[in-house]
Amino acid sequence: MKQHAEESARWNLFARELEDRLREHGWNFNDLVSEAGLHPEKVRRLKRSLIQPKFHILNPEELEQVSMCFAFTGDEQIRLRAAILATAVEETLMNRIDPENALHAAEELFPVLIRALQQRFGQFRGLAATRRMLVIEESSPIHEAIDLILERFDQAMLALYLSRQSQRDYEHLEQATLAHTRFADVLxxxxxxxxxxxxxxxxxxxxxxxQETQKNLQAVEEDLSPL
Incomplete structure (x- = not known):
């Protein structure tokens, strides 16, 4: 029974929201590869994060790319950004309370974050790349080892988002520094x-x-350079 509950929880709020938005437009996760040009590894981990308490998200450029490719509305883009913040809260609470209550708390916070971001809404820019690829599901001991390392990559990405959403300098510095440390550890x-x-x-x-870790580490260093 517990295993069934975990499989139906759709743990990652960002992945859940993204899947829901895609479905409303008649697409699915595989189309993130074939239509939006995301790497199959990104999609594999998004899928996995729905059935296991993992917190993989997309970086800001990828989120913009997907939003443009699938013509997400302004409200839909706000929901996705709010879902990223809710996922960051969920990941933090996972270390303090049981997973089910962490998920429930993040779900309750989600609409609050949507309303808050609606006051700070800005249009995304950029063009989405399109190319045809197949999503390859693979599992091997070495890739399982990589997945364990990438849990800190997810934590680093969440810290990066939190730093860029912060309106207080000390919070921005704290989260950016945390993101830098985590990306450096992953590398x-x-x-x-x-x-x-x-x-x-x-x-x-x-x-x-x-390459992804190096790219995001460089992005954090650029964020930190003026501070």
Whole structure:
């Protein structure tokens, strides 16, 4: 019974909201790859985060790309941003209370965040790339090890979003510093994994997340440079 409840919970509020918005437009998660040009690894982890308490999200550029590709309205884009913030709260509460209550608390906060962001709404810009790819589901010991490392990647991405949403300088600095530390830790762990198994340097999954981590680490450093 508990396993069934976990499978039906749709844990990641951001992934849940994104899936709902896609369905309303007649699309699904696989179309994030074939239509919006996201990497299959991103989509695989979004799917997984619905059935397990994981908190994978998209970076700001990817969110803009998806919003443009599927013609999400302003209200829908606000809901997705609010879902990211609610997911950050959920992830924080997971370390303090039981998962079900953490999810419930985040669900109750979600509409409050929507209303708050409606007062700060701004249009997204940019063009969505389109290309045809197949979503490849794969699981191996080495990819499971990468997934464990990427849990901190998700935490770092949430901290990055929180830093950019903060209106107080000290909160912005605190979250940006936390994001920097977590991205740096992820990069270090990925490098250590590759040192133990040099063949990973040619592994598409490892290469993708290594590049993603470097890119986001650089973005955080740019955010921190004026502070």
């Amino acid at each position: 270090s762990d990925l490098n250590a994994l590759c040192a133990a198994d040099p063949s990973l340097a040619r592994d598409e999954t490892w290469l993708f997340w290594h």
